Amino acid sequence: MPANRFNGNSDYGVGIGLRVPHYRHIFEKKPVVSWFEIISENFMVDGGLPLKNLDQILERYRVVQHGVSMYFGSAEPLNRDHLKRLKALVKRTHTPWLTDHLCWGSVDGRYSHDLLPIPYTFEAARRAAQKIRQVRDFLEVPIAVENVSSYAEFHVSEMTEWEFLNEVVERADCGILLDVNNIYVSSRNHDFNPYDYLNSVSAERVAQIHIAGHSKFQKYLLDTHDHAVIDPVWGLYARAIERAGPTPTLLEWDDRIPSFNEVHHEALKAKRYFPAELKAAS
Amino acid sequence: MNLAQIQRAVFEVIRQPLTPSQHLRPRLPDGRSTRRIADAIIKPNARLASHERLEIYNQQYWFRILSSFAEDFPGLRGLIGVRRFDKLSVAYLNENPSHTFTLRNIGANLESWLRRHPEFAPGVHRMAIDMVRVEWAEIEAFDGQELPRISKEQLAGLSGDTAFRLQPHLHMLELAYPIDDLLFRVRRAEHSMVSNAVRKSAPRGKVRKASLPRAQKTYLVVYRLQDMVYFKRLTREAFVLLGALGKGKSLGEALQASMPKSPAKVEAFRKRVRAWFENWASLGWLAK
Ligand SMILES: [Fe+2]
Numbered sequence: 001m002p003a004n005r006f007n008g009n010s011d012y013g014v015g016i017g018l019r020v021p022h023y024r025h026i027f028e029k030k031p032v033v034s035w036f037e038i039i040s041e042n043f044m045v046d047g048g049l050p051l052k053n054l055d056q057i058l059e060r061y062r063v064v065q066h067g068v069s070m071y072f073g074s075a076e077p078l079n080r081d082h083l084k085r086l087k088a089l090v091k092r093t094h095t096p097w098l099t100d101h102l103c104w105g106s107v108d109g110r111y112s113h114d115l116l117p118i119p120y121t122f123e124a125a126r127r128a129a130q131k132i133r134q135v136r137d138f139l140e141v142p143i144a145v146e147n148v149s150s151y152a153e154f155h156v157s158e159m160t161e162w163e164f165l166n167e168v169v170e171r172a173d174c175g176i177l178l179d180v181n182n183i184y185v186s187s188r189n190h191d192f193n194p195y196d197y198l199n200s201v202s203a204e205r206v207a208q209i210h211i212a213g214h215s216k217f218q219k220y221l222l223d224t225h226d227h228a229v230i231d232p233v234w235g236l237y238a239r240a241i242e243r244a245g246p247t248p249t250l251l252e253w254d255d256r257i258p259s260f261n262e263v264h265h266e267a268l269k270a271k272r273y274f275p276a277e278l279k280a281a282s
Numbered sequence: 283m284n285l286a287q288i289q290r291a292v293f294e295v296i297r298q299p300l301t302p303s304q305h306l307r308p309r310l311p312d313g314r315s316t317r318r319i320a321d322a323i324i325k326p327n328a329r330l331a332s333h334e335r336l337e338i339y340n341q342q343y344w345f346r347i348l349s350s351f352a353e354d355f356p357g358l359r360g361l362i363g364v365r366r367f368d369k370l371s372v373a374y375l376n377e378n379p380s381h382t383f384t385l386r387n388i389g390a391n392l393e394s395w396l397r398r399h400p401e402f403a404p405g406v407h408r409m410a411i412d413m414v415r416v417e418w419a420e421i422e423a424f425d426g427q428e429l430p431r432i433s434k435e436q437l438a439g440l441s442g443d444t445a446f447r448l449q450p451h452l453h454m455l456e457l458a459y460p461i462d463d464l465l466f467r468v469r470r471a472e473h474s475m476v477s478n479a480v481r482k483s484a485p486r487g488k489v490r491k492a493s494l495p496r497a498q499k500t501y502l503v504v505y506r507l508q509d510m511v512y513f514k515r516l517t518r519e520a521f522v523l524l525g526a527l528g529k530g531k532s533l534g535e536a537l538q539a540s541m542p543k544s545p546a547k548v549e550a551f552r553k554r555v556r557a558w559f560e561n562w563a564s565l566g567w568l569a570k
Contacts, residue, residue, distance in 0.1 A: 041384050045425035047451065049509040069383035075286035082383050107293040111380040113346055114339060116292070124285050152335040153325040156288065191327060219329040220338065 006142050006175025006207035008096030012062065012248035014270045016263050019253070023053055025260040033264065035062040037250045038093070041069055044085040051092075058093060064208070064248075065095040066177075069111065070135060072128045072145060072168075073104035073118035083138050090139050097207055099177040102128065102145040102168060117150035120157035120164035129171035136174065144175030144207035149185040149214070149223035161186065162200040175207030178244070180236040181229065181252075185214050185221045198239050206244040211237055211270060212252040226255035228266050238273045246274045288323060295319055296339045297379060299372045306337040347375050350385040354421060355392070357413045357461075360468030362403050363488030370402040386425075389418055406494065412461040416513075419453035419504035423511045426451030429569035436570070437563050442534030446527045447569045449505065454525055457500040462513045464495055507566055514565070520558050524567075 003009040013034035018026075025031070036057060043054050057063060067086070070078075090098065103115040118124045128145075136143045147165055159167065169176055178201060187194035211234075213227025229237075229251070241247065251267035283291070295316050298307045306316055320333035327335070351371050352359065359367040378391045393414050396402065403410035427450040468489060501521035503514045516524065519540060526536035542551050562568055 044384070045386075046427035048425040048428070048506060050425055052509060075284075075289050079383065104289055107290050109381055110293070110297075111383060112293060112296065112343055113380060113385055114296075114342055116289075116339065119285065119288055121285070127285060151338040152332075153327075154288065154323060155325055156283065156323075189327070219334075222338075 004175070004204065004207065006097065006144055006205055007248060008142050010096040010248070012064070012096075014267050015064070015248070015250045016267045017066075017250065017252050017254065018057060018063070019257055021257050022260040022263070027056060029260075030060065031260065031264065033061060035064060035248070035250075037064050037066045037252075040065045040067040040086060040089055040098075043089055043092075044082075054092070063093045063095060064250075065089065065093055065098045066146075067098070067100035068115070069105065069113070070100040070131075071105045072100065072102060072131045072135075073116075073124060074106045075104070075127065076106060076108065078131055078134060079109075083135065087139050090141055095141060097142040097144055097175065098139060099144045099146055099208060101148050102165065103148045115148040117148060117152060117154075118164070119154035120159045120161060122158060122167070125164055125167040125171060128168050132168070132172035132174050136172075142175060142207070143172075144177040144205075145169065145172075146177035146179050146210065147182050147186075148179075149182040149189075149221075151189055151220055151222075153190055160192070160197075160200075161190075162197045166200070166202050169202060169205050174205070176201060176205045177208045177210060178206050178240055178247075179210035179212070180240055181210065181212040181214060181233050182223060184230075184233050184236055185223050188221045194236055195239065198236055198243070201243075203243040206240070206247055209237065209240055209244075209247050209249045210252055211249065211267075224255055225252045229269070234269070234273075237270065241273045283323070291319055291323060292336070292339075295336055296343045297376075298340065299376050300340060300344050304341060306333055306340050344372075344375075347380065347385065347388060348372075351375060351388050354389045355414065355417050356472060357417050357465040357468050358410060360471065360489050361406055361410055361413050361464065361494075366402060370396075370399075373399070373402065386421065389414075389421065393418060408497075409459050409461065409464075409494065412455075412457045412459050413465065415455050415457070416461050416465060416502065416504065419455060420511050422453060423451045423504050423506045426506065428506070428566075431566050432563060432568045432570055434563070437559060437568075440533060440559075442532060442537075444533045445530060446533070447530075448524070448528040449567055449569050452503060452505040452528075452567055454521065454528065455502045455504065456521070457502055458497055459495050460498050460500045461495070462500070462502055462515070464489065467493075503567070505565065505567060519554075523555070523558070524562070527568075 003011050015033060015035035015037055018036040018038045043050050045051065101115050104118055105112045105114055105116050132143055132145060145168065165176065183194045183197050187197065211229050212225045213229055215222045215224040215226065249270045251263065253263050294310060298310060301307055308317065309315055317333045320336045324332040324335050326332045348371055374392060374395055378395060380388055393411060396411055396414055400407040429447060429449060501516045501518055503516060505512060523536055523540045526539055542548060
């Protein structure tokens with residue numbers, strides 16, 4: 001896998017998200033998996049079963065940390081306690097890079113636990129980039145930010161989402177966790193061409209790619225991670241690989257989770273889009 | 283509007299409880315129109331008006347915190363019934379938005395809130411408080427810190443000056459009802475419903491009034507052993523002694539407080555204490 005400075009120059013292949021219903025299979029069958037992505041917050045606890053399970057995984061597998069609550073886009077300052085807990089976990093996992101979303105979700109210390117879209121303004125880009133730098137300096141690990149699915153747009157926006165993403169990552173000098181399913185969902189919700197987005201992203205900054213399934217409602221798509229990947233999203237994935245080169249890739253499946261083998265099999269379809277010499281590897 | 287103002291306004295709207303038909307409320311508590319706020323901030327598209335786009339986030343916010351809260355307090359739901367529980371959930375979560383990065387802590391204020399709101403558990407208020415305390419203690423015990431335990435040798439060499447620490451994951455609850463029994467019953471009932479697979483998410487029944495426990499002081503310890511959370515009832519005497527140790531009193535001081543007055547009973551008391559300590563140490567409760 002092509003490595004870059006945004007993913008710790010690592011050569012990770014196709015991984016899946018570590019989920020509780022799969023623990024037993026993983027511990028008993030010890031399947032070969034290139035790497036697991038963990039949700040950091042699930043392991044930022046003081047003790048007990050979550051950490052014991054994680055340690056057992058770490059004995060055998062490579063793990064990358066993915067967060068859901070850093071909220072780089074929230075106007076308020078970072079939470080110190082949160083950062084300290086996260087750093088303790090980084091020391092435990094030795095994650096070569098760390099990801100979280102380019103979104104906001106908290107106001108005055110109250111948490112929405114959602115991934116809310118940022119108004120695409122220069123003010124917001126400056127603020128997010130500043131926070132990304134602070135987090136990287138504190139955690140001492142490369143950071144990549146993920147584009148989210150969204151259902152609303154703001155009147156005050158001064159640029160497109162992809163221009164905003166580029167503005168932030170260049171100001172922060174950080175990586176991108178490119179979620180091609182999120183690009184697809186947002187393109188349908190906001191009536192843009194997903195290839196315009198994909199073709200504009202700074203390809204050299206892509207540290208990781210997410211693939212996932214979503215749900216279709218009458219008037220919008222919702223990012224639910226409870227389905228297989230649909231063909232148009234594989235199409236976007238193919239284009240992303242064309243532009244960024246084979247990149248550490250991860251399938252997210254968070255709800256109505258099928259068996260480990262089913263999820264892993266779905267993830268490995270990503271290899272179809274790799275150059276021939278890499279298909280057999282990883 | 284700057285970034286902070288936009289975010290505050292959007293958050294105020296999406297954290298408003300949904301209408302009974304699960305839509306965005308037309309007004310904030312101060313009377314302002316949510317539609318107007320949405321129109322001023324959010325762009326519409328060809329299919330959805332501004333407030334309909336915000337409504338998606340409003341729904342997601344509530345679906346997420348309600349399902350997390352319901353997972354944490356099945357015993358309370360069984361005790362007061364689904365309809366009351368749904369009302370209580372919205373009222374509590376409306377007044378107590380999450381203040382930490384994790385939904386694990388969403389129920390942290392429930393006990394103190396419920397004490398001030400007996401109207402949400404009519405007829406079973408005290409029992410409901412006990413239930414919440416037990417369910418919250420389970421959450422705390424599950425992933426609380428574990429300190430190094432005292433060894434058998436250390437236990438053998440105890441003296442009056444010895445001070446212990448109790449495991450941080452251990453919680454001591456003085457209850458007015460034997461609520462642990464009721465919680466087990468609710469859980470069993472839920473499991474049999476799920477395995478029948480008829481009504482997976484249909485409302486679960488409420489515990490019948492006739493089968494509610496009678497008041498009976500119960501001294502319960504909630505703790506973790508080998509990654510599992512357990513309950514253990516203690517006698518009042520043992521509970522008081524353990525509580526004194528937990529407050530940092532030395533063994534001598536703690537024993538002094540609970541020593542029987544009559545000299546004839548002292549020997550039997552010493553024997554009991556010895557047995558308790560061996561048991562507590564074997565359960566990993568005592569830390570250095
Ligand atoms: Fe993602």
